[in-house]
Amino acid sequence: xxxxxxxxxxxxxxxxxxxxxxxxxxxxxxxxxxxxxxxxxxxxxxxxxxxxxxxxxxxxxxxxxxxxxxxxxxxxxxxxxxxxxxxxxxxxxxxxxxxxxxxxxxxxxxxxxxxxxxxxxxxxxxxxxxxxxxxxxxxxxxxxxxxxxxxxxxxxxxxxxxxxxxxxxxxxxxxxxxxxxxxx
Numbered sequence: 292x293x294x295x296x297x298x299x300x301x302x303x304x305x306x307x308x309x310x311x312x313x314x315x316x317x318x319x320x321x322x323x324x325x326x327x328x329x330x331x332x333x334x335x336x337x338x339x340x341x342x343x344x345x346x347x348x349x350x351x352x353x354x355x356x357x358x359x360x361x362x363x364x365x366x367x368x369x370x371x372x373x374x375x376x377x378x379x380x381x382x383x384x385x386x387x388x389x390x391x392x393x394x395x396x397x398x399x400x401x402x403x404x405x406x407x408x409x410x411x412x413x414x415x416x417x418x419x420x421x422x423x424x425x426x427x428x429x430x431x432x433x434x435x436x437x438x439x440x441x442x443x444x445x446x447x448x449x450x451x452x453x454x455x456x457x458x459x460x461x462x463x464x465x466x467x468x469x470x471x472x473x474x475x
Contacts, residue, residue, distance in 0.1 A: 322438045322439065322440055323429075323436050323437055323438040324365070324366065324435065324436055324437030324438065325365070325366030325367060325368075325437075326343070326363060326364060326365050326366045326430065326437035326439070327342075327343060327344065327363065327364055327366060328342075328343045328361070328362065328363030328364075328428060328439060329341060329342045329343065329361070329362055329363070330359045330360070330361045331359060331360040331361075332353060332354070332357055332359055333358075333359075333360065334354070334357060334358075335354075338351065338352065341353070341441060341443070343363075343428070343439035343441065344439075345441055350422075350423045350442045350443070350444050351441060351442070351443050351444070352443070352444045352445075352446050353443050353444070353445060353446065354445070354446055355412070355413050355415075355417060355419065355445055355446070355447060356410075356411060356412035356413060357410070357411065358408055358409070358410040359408065359409055359410075359411070360406070360407070360408050361405075361406060361407060361408070361409055362404070362405070362406035363404065363405060363406070363430065364403055364404035364405075365403045365404070365432055365435060365437065366437075369403035369404075370403065371401050371402050371403055372401050373401065374401065375399035375400055375401055376399060376400065376401070376432060376433035377397075377398070377399045377433055378396075378397065378398060378399065378400060378430065378431060378432045378433065379395075379396065379397040379430075379431050380395065380396050380397070380428070380429055380430035380431065381394060381395035381396065381428070381429060382394045382395075382426060382427070382428045383426070383427045383428075383429075384413075384417075384424055384425070384426050384443075385424065385425040385426075385427065386418065386424055393411055393413065394409060394411065403432070413445065417445055418445065418449070419445045419446065419447030419448060419449060420444070420445070420446065420447050420448050420449050421444075421449050422444055423442035423443065423444050424442070424443055424444070424445070425440060425441075425442060426440070426441050426442070426443045427439070427440050428441075
């Protein structure tokens with residue numbers, strides 16, 4: 292029984308530790324297509340533009356919620372068409388154990404570029420001040436696929452989530468040690 296408890300506590304402790312260790316490394320790249328795109332954060336004092344071609348070593352720090360100006364195009368040589376072409380796309384945040392789409396779009400257009408404003412509000416459980424999260428933006432324009440991957444860190448303090456994770460780690464470690472001790 293003690294060995295089983297120790298094993299469960301050890302696996303729980305390793306899971307908590309691995310969540311922090313397995314944070315996505317900083318990266319940015321256009322993974323498909325010749326497109327370009329950017330988001331401008333007008334409320335930031337510095338480093339206001341997140342570009343799809345941001346250098347791999349640079350992590351963009353963004354707020355938990357904001358109104359951003361966005362722009363994108365299909366790239367060099369793309370010309371508007373005479374007929375409307377269907378499109379779909381979205382922005383997905385990926386964490387070590389989950390991912391969710393924060394915005395999606397679809398429709399039909401003759402244009403090969405777009406821009407405007409978008410307001411987002413990430414949930415409070417989104418990790419803040421803990422390192423990078425992989426964000427993927429993609430757009431399929433009548434079969435022409437474009438995708439960019441960037442690393443974003445949400446500004447703020449880890450707060451209660453970090454304190455809770457640390458407490459669980461300490462308790463799991465103490466429980467593992469206690470369960471593993473031989474009784475005299």
